[in-house]
Amino acid sequence: MWFFRSPDVIFGADSLSYLNNIDAKRIVIVSDKNIQHAGLIEKVIKNLPDNVEVHTIDDIPVEPDFDDITQHMDGIRSFGPDYFIGVGGGSCMDSAKILFALYERPDISVYDITPIVKLGLRKKSHLIEIPTTSGTGSECSWAAVVSGKNEKRKNELASPEILADYAILDPEMVLSLPLNQTISTAVDAMTHAIESYVSSWSNPYSEALAEKGLFMVSHSIMDVLKKPGSLELRNNVHIGASMAGLSFSNSQIGLAHALGHSLGAVFKMAHGTAVGIFLPHVVSYNSLEVDGKYSILNNLFPEDIKGKNLHDTLIKMFKVINQPLKISDLNITRKSFDDNLNTLIELAEDSTGITMNPVEAGREEIKELFVKSFGD
Amino acid sequence: MAIFPSPEWADEYVKKLNSNESYKDSGKTWEDTLTFVIEPDEKYNKTWYLYLDLAHGECRDYKYSDKEDGVPKATFIYKGKYSNWVKLINKEIDPIQGIMTGKFKLEGQMMKIMRYTKAAKDMVNTASMVDTQFEA
Numbered sequence: 001m002w003f004f005r006s007p008d009v010i011f012g013a014d015s016l017s018y019l020n021n022i023d024a025k026r027i028v029i030v031s032d033k034n035i036q037h038a039g040l041i042e043k044v045i046k047n048l049p050d051n052v053e054v055h056t057i058d059d060i061p062v063e064p065d066f067d068d069i070t071q072h073m074d075g076i077r078s079f080g081p082d083y084f085i086g087v088g089g090g091s092c093m094d095s096a097k098i099l100f101a102l103y104e105r106p107d108i109s110v111y112d113i114t115p116i117v118k119l120g121l122r123k124k125s126h127l128i129e130i131p132t133t134s135g136t137g138s139e140c141s142w143a144a145v146v147s148g149k150n151e152k153r154k155n156e157l158a159s160p161e162i163l164a165d166y167a168i169l170d171p172e173m174v175l176s177l178p179l180n181q182t183i184s185t186a187v188d189a190m191t192h193a194i195e196s197y198v199s200s201w202s203n204p205y206s207e208a209l210a211e212k213g214l215f216m217v218s219h220s221i222m223d224v225l226k227k228p229g230s231l232e233l234r235n236n237v238h239i240g241a242s243m244a245g246l247s248f249s250n251s252q253i254g255l256a257h258a259l260g261h262s263l264g265a266v267f268k269m270a271h272g273t274a275v276g277i278f279l280p281h282v283v284s285y286n287s288l289e290v291d292g293k294y295s296i297l298n299n300l301f302p303e304d305i306k307g308k309n310l311h312d313t314l315i316k317m318f319k320v321i322n323q324p325l326k327i328s329d330l331n332i333t334r335k336s337f338d339d340n341l342n343t344l345i346e347l348a349e350d351s352t353g354i355t356m357n358p359v360e361a362g363r364e365e366i367k368e369l370f371v372k373s374f375g376d
Numbered sequence: 377m378a379i380f381p382s383p384e385w386a387d388e389y390v391k392k393l394n395s396n397e398s399y400k401d402s403g404k405t406w407e408d409t410l411t412f413v414i415e416p417d418e419k420y421n422k423t424w425y426l427y428l429d430l431a432h433g434e435c436r437d438y439k440y441s442d443k444e445d446g447v448p449k450a451t452f453i454y455k456g457k458y459s460n461w462v463k464l465i466n467k468e469i470d471p472i473q474g475i476m477t478g479k480f481k482l483e484g485q486m487m488k489i490m491r492y493t494k495a496a497k498d499m500v501n502t503a504s505m506v507d508t509q510f511e512a
Contacts, residue, residue, distance in 0.1 A: 001477045111487030116475040156490070160476075201473065349402070355472075355493040362401045 004205040004250050005160055007129070007140060011169040011239055013231060016130070018168060019047040024083040026053045028076055030096035031087040032060045038176055040132055044087055055079045060088070060095045063154075063268070065147040066110055069095045076103050085128045086164075089185070090136030090271065093129045094144035097162040100127045113144070113157040121161045129164040132173045134217075134238040135185025135272055137192050137245015139167035145261070152265045152343065156352050163249070169242050171235035179225060181270070182237075186221045187323050188272030189241035190214060191279050194297060194310070195254035196247040198290040199356045206251035209243045215300045216240025222305075222320060255361055256282040258353030259369060262344050267332050276323045277330075280314045281373050282357075287311070289359045326375025337374050344370055377509045380465065381414050381424040386440045388506045390428070393435050396505075399498035400433035406492045407431045408484075411447060413455030419511045420458035452484035462510050465503045471496045 010018045027048065031041050036058040045054055057072050076099060084103070086096025101113055104121040112119070129139035138144075142163040145154050177185075193214035196206050220236035227233060259282070260275030287294060287309075294310040305320065307313040315325065324330055327337060348354065348366050361369070378385035393399055407430065414424040427447035429437040439447045454471070456464070460479040463469050472493055474480040482489065489496065 002473070003476075109487075111485070114486040114490050115472070116482050116490075117486050155487070157487075158490075200470070346405075349494065350491050352490065352493050355497055360398065362398055 002201075002203055003160070004203075005142065005163055006246055006250075007164040007167040009140070009167045009169065009242065011242070012235060013171060015168050016043065016047045016170040016172065018166070019044065019128075020049055022049065022083060022128070022166075024049065024052050026079060026081045027055070027083045027085060028079065028081040028099070029054060029056045029058075029085045029087055030060060030099060031056070031058050031092050032062075033058055035088045035092065035132055038132075040173055041087055043172070044085065044130060053079075055081065060092050062091060063147050064091055064095055065149045067149055069098050069146065070102065070110070072099060073102055073106075077106070082125050083128060084125060085130060086138075087130045087132060089131070089133040089181075090138045090145065093131065093136065093138035094146060096127060096129065097138075097144045097164075098146065098157065100125060101159070101162050110146070110157060113159045113162060115142075115158050115160065117159065119159055119161045126165040127162070128166045128168065130168045130170070130173060131238070131242070133177055133181055133185040134174050134234070134241040135188040137189065137241060137248060139164060139169070140242050140245040141249035143249065147265070153347055153350065154261045154265050156261075167242065169238050171231050171238050174234050174238055175229060175231065177228075179228060182221075182224060182228065183321050183323055184270040184272030184276070185241065186217055186224075186237060186272070186321070187276035187279075187318070189217050189237075189244045191256050191260075191272070191275045192244040192248040192253065193217070194279065194283070195256055195353075196244070196251040197297060198286060198293050198358045199248075199252040199254055200358055201356050202251040206247045209247035209250070211296070211300060213240045213243030213247055214297060217244065218301045218305070218317065222302075225321060252356035253353045254282065254357040255285070255353060255369070258348045258351035258357070259366070259373070261351050261353070262347035263327065265347055266340050266344055267330065267336075269330060273324060273330070276318060277325070277327055278369065278373055280311050280318070280325070281369050283311045283314060285361070285365070285369060286357065286359045327370075327373050328375040334374070341367070341370060377507045380461070380506075380508045380510055381426065381440075383440055385506060385508065386426050386438060389426075389503060390435050390438050392505050393499065393502045396498060396502050399495060399502060402498050403430060403433040403492065403495040405432070406495055408452055408488075409448065409450035410452040410454065411450040413453060414461050415455055415457045417457040417459050452482065452489060454480060454482050456480035458511070464500055465506075465508060467500070467504050471500050
């Protein structure tokens with residue numbers, strides 16, 4: 001027995017106008033300053049029904065800790081929303097999930113947000129997620145990543161009940177996404193698809209979404225970088241990334257995410273860049289066990305980028321789109337890397353991504369992958 | 377071959393757990409007590425408790441009983457019906473999926489145990505290493 005879970009997904013041009021149909025009176029928007037400055041919150045508000053009251057939180061930092069999020073609870077409780085709308089990248093959407101859960105259940109701690117606790121949410125409100133990047137998959141996932149106060153660890157909260165009611169994928173919301181973020185989030189999306197496809201929890205639903213998601217992202221991302229203003233190309237990557245998000249949300253992430261979360265926690269960097277560094281190495285590491293599945297995925301890449309195996313294809317593609325291939329490409333010195341290696345290994349060992357990877361990885365294997373990924 | 381559940385099975389399980397290098401590694405920062413509860417169903421008509429005192433990748437003490445008060449109170453309790461334990465030991469389901477599908481229940485501080493999913497998996501893998509005989 002297993003499940004397939006998904007929000008209602010509204011996608012394509014003008015999908016933001018769906019907001020006009022929601023039966024809401026008081027809405028909390030959870031976002032950040034950059035999204036505010038880009039005019040994207042205004043775009044959302046313009047599409048809401050008339051006469052709704054809006055309480056906007058626009059100070060979610062890039063990597064929020066628990067306090068950055070929970071400091072808003074008093075204001076939210078006195079406002080009394082019937083909808084939460086997360087607008088932004090993974091941090092904003094994940095923060096919206098956590099605020100929604102804590103508003104619904106003031107008696108719980110964030111640490112109760114796990115797949116094995118029945119929370120009983122949706123007594124007072126609902127959740128909508130609107131991504132402004134194409135890659136995190138947070139709009140379709142029941143996970144939320146948040147840093148602990150004063151600790152490097154990234155906590156991976158997860159509960160099927162924090163899955164959004166609606167995910168709205170409007171390509172207009174990613175048209176102005178800077179190219180560096182377009183690259184790192186697309187790499188994150190491809191990593192979601194590849195890792196979920198071989199996860200020990202993979203299933204026919206997650207596999208189908210991984211295949212189509214990987215196809216859509218890999219066939220459009222290089223063209224998006226040439227024509228970032230193309231709504232059609234942006235739409236392809238946006239939908240593909242969301243499919244990859246649905247895929248991993250219904251199976252699991254793997255070792256590249258475990259290592260990437262760890263690297264990102266110690267040396268601050270874009271999440272997609274971090275997981276992408278490890279992906280080709282993890283593909284090689286897993287190959288003996290899941291080579292057949294990797295061959296299927298390799299055949300989904302565009303012909304002109306396809307190598308003799310998935311590892312080679314990824315290296316080729318990453319070179320073309322300027323995704324760094326080694327940790328040493330990220331201005332991290334050998335000394336700094338060596339000084340932090342034990343912490344990196346320990347953080348990776350604690351990640352749930354280790355558990356569902358198709359090949360077991362203990363301390364020595366994790367260390368070897370980190371060292372290989374550092375490069376020269 | 378040890379019958380599951382039985383004192384002989386518990387002895388063999390703990391012996392294998394303490395010699396499992398993978399568990400030694402994944403459980404090295406984990407210090408807790410955990411009781412496995414095997415609940416009755418159509419194949420097994422008793423309730424059986426296996427209490428494990430886990431510290432730094434080792435089981436430093438264990439107790440078993442067919443009465444709840446026959447073992448110390450543990451910080452975590454993992455319980456399910458006998459036939460689901462058989463599936464778990466045969467690796468037909470994994471320990472977290474077992475909870476999510478309602479076949480097992482876990483009591484204790486959930487977020488803490490989510491950090492030790494690899495250790496939990498190693499504990500289950502260890503159970504499948506015991507030469508086990510199940511009820512017919």
